[in-house]
Amino acid sequence: MASTAASPAFSLLKSTGVVASSASTRARASLLPTPFTSVSARPLGFSAVLESRRFSLHVASKVQSVRGKGSRGVVSMAKKSVGDLSSADLKGKKVFVRADLNVPLDDNQTITDDTRIRAAIPTIKYLIDNGAKVILSTHLGRPKGVTPKFSLAPLVPRLSELLGIEVKKADDCIGPEVESLVASLPEGGVLLLENVRFYKEEEKNDPEFAKKLASLADLYVNDAFGTAHRAHASTEGVTKFLKPSVAGFLLQKELDYLVGAVSNPKRPFAAIVGGSKVSSKIGVIESLLEKCDILLLGGGMIFTFYKAQGLSVGSSLVEEDKLELATSLLAKAKAKGVSLLLPTDVVVADKFAPDANSKVVPASGIEDGWMGLDIGPDSIKTFNEALDTTQTVIWNGPMGVFEMEKFAAGTEAVANKLAELSEKGVTTIIGGGDSVAAVEKVGVAGVMSHISTGGGASLELLEGKVLPGVIALDEAITVTV
Numbered sequence: 001m002a003s004t005a006a007s008p009a010f011s012l013l014k015s016t017g018v019v020a021s022s023a024s025t026r027a028r029a030s031l032l033p034t035p036f037t038s039v040s041a042r043p044l045g046f047s048a049v050l051e052s053r054r055f056s057l058h059v060a061s062k063v064q065s066v067r068g069k070g071s072r073g074v075v076s077m078a079k080k081s082v083g084d085l086s087s088a089d090l091k092g093k094k095v096f097v098r099a100d101l102n103v104p105l106d107d108n109q110t111i112t113d114d115t116r117i118r119a120a121i122p123t124i125k126y127l128i129d130n131g132a133k134v135i136l137s138t139h140l141g142r143p144k145g146v147t148p149k150f151s152l153a154p155l156v157p158r159l160s161e162l163l164g165i166e167v168k169k170a171d172d173c174i175g176p177e178v179e180s181l182v183a184s185l186p187e188g189g190v191l192l193l194e195n196v197r198f199y200k201e202e203e204k205n206d207p208e209f210a211k212k213l214a215s216l217a218d219l220y221v222n223d224a225f226g227t228a229h230r231a232h233a234s235t236e237g238v239t240k241f242l243k244p245s246v247a248g249f250l251l252q253k254e255l256d257y258l259v260g261a262v263s264n265p266k267r268p269f270a271a272i273v274g275g276s277k278v279s280s281k282i283g284v285i286e287s288l289l290e291k292c293d294i295l296l297l298g299g300g301m302i303f304t305f306y307k308a309q310g311l312s313v314g315s316s317l318v319e320e321d322k323l324e325l326a327t328s329l330l331a332k333a334k335a336k337g338v339s340l341l342l343p344t345d346v347v348v349a350d351k352f353a354p355d356a357n358s359k360v361v362p363a364s365g366i367e368d369g370w371m372g373l374d375i376g377p378d379s380i381k382t383f384n385e386a387l388d389t390t391q392t393v394i395w396n397g398p399m400g401v402f403e404m405e406k407f408a409a410g411t412e413a414v415a416n417k418l419a420e421l422s423e424k425g426v427t428t429i430i431g432g433g434d435s436v437a438a439v440e441k442v443g444v445a446g447v448m449s450h451i452s453t454g455g456g457a458s459l460e461l462l463e464g465k466v467l468p469g470v471i472a473l474d475e476a477i478t479v480t481v
């Protein structure tokens with residue numbers, strides 16, 4: 001079962017915006033590997049102080065109270081967790097569980113990756129083991145109205161197998177037939193509602209639709225981390241009609257790592273950011289610059305940084321309108337004392353294709369007609385050396401075009417390095433999207449501390465945004481004087 005351990009009480013400070021960021025100080029460390037283009041080698045270390053009577057939010061089964069310097073008391077608010085609900089709270093109760101079972105299906109309607117189903121099991125199992133009647137809801141894909149290929153029928157056998165019970169399925173998600181299926185649901189039974197996005201009212205967060213969903217149940221559990229950045233009827237709207245509304249174990253674990261471990265990391269803390277464009281990662285880079293000690297950049301975005309520094313980039317991916325931004329991010333890293341490392345060599349190709357001619361060149365040696373599609377071997381070596389010094393690492397975005405074997409070495413090297421570090425006790429967090437696919441491709445997913453089940457949601461959390469599906473949940477309040 002997913003961990004229910006309490007996280008630091010300030011774990012959601014940034015993402016909720018309830019309080020200003022905690023004060024921090026940094027101590028010295030020298031970590032900068034020489035072959036990299038460096039912004040600075042400098043202070044590391046961290047201390048966080050929460051002042052008295054500020055409010056903080058986190059998701060945890062137990063509320064921690066935090067005493068600030070010189071304070072007499074603390075008020076802390078935490079999101080309620082399903083783990084806070086006992087058998088007495090759950091036995092015989094109808095529980096509306098919103099999960100994200102948006103799994104990939106092939107042309108034969110066969111599930112090709114059941115990660116999201118497996119991730120939802122601990123919460124459902126906890127509920128059925130405590131005698132609840134589970135009304136399970138999810139979306140699948142982005143249907144426009146009722147679309148048979150987006151029916152949830154293919155999910156039923158796998159859900160039943162993993163739960164060890166026969167899961168029933170409704171042909172709709174609201175209405176009289178659903179109501180009668182709910183009425184006949186036994187304690188410990190699970191009813192899967194049909195794709196909630198078959199109704200346009202779901203994505204519109206229509207209050208009447210939310211009310212109809214809510215009317216099926218006595219209480220609400222949100223475990224749909226992958227959809228927590230959407231203010232939809234089944235993720236946000238229902239909470240207005242169902243009390244209590246609490247977080248599931250998966251949602252809680254995602255927040256514990258993506259907010260808790262990132263806001264209060266064991267240091268040194270490194271962030272690795274890659275992917276295609278700097279424009280889609282601006283928020284993440286800016287946010288991580290506030291928290292990390294080392295920032296390693298890779299992927300297509302590095303060429304915008306190179307060009308901003310006056311280097312030739314050939315036909316590499318460049319966002320001309322982001323050159324100033326790249327310069328300002330480098331300056332910000334310097335001002336914050338973050339060691340920002342750009343690769344010093346790259347694998348270039350004469351075309352964007354798996355059978356392209358390729359060679360390794362220094363960052364300053366990209367010729368016209370060549371494009372950079374991966375980080376080079378010297379960069380891998382230096383990235384590894386930098387990562388060897390860390391205690392916490394978060395990774396979002398591949399180092400190169402890892403879908404093509406010729407340009408996968410940088411991404412695979414990072415995946416292998418993180419696996420090695422994880423086995424040594426370093427906290428390793430894979431922040432969703434293509435990095436998860438890369439980790440799975442290399443076969444090291446099992447050893448990472450945490451692999452996020454949400455691409456867009458994890459990105460928004462790392463940017464410090466508020467997730468509507470989280471903020472809407474009930475708070476558990478503890479006052480310590």
Ligand SMILES: Nc1ncnc2c1ncn2[C@@H]1O[C@H](COP(=O)(O)OP(=O)(O)O)[C@@H](O)[C@H]1O
Nearest residue numbers: 275276299300372373397399400401433434435
């Ligand atoms: N040097 C590069 N040039 C062009 N595309 C790249 C390069 N490096 C990585 N990419 C591409 O970036 C894509 C992933 O980018 P993005 O969606 O931003 O990351 P994520 O899904 O991890 O958030 C991958 O499809 C990869 O092929």
Ligand SMILES: O=C(OP(=O)(O)O)[C@H](O)COP(=O)(O)O
Nearest residue numbers: 100102142226227454455456457
């Ligand atoms: O797959 C999902 O998001 P992701 O592709 O960002 O991980 C979620 O199920 C959310 O789906 P949506 O982006 O259609 O709202």
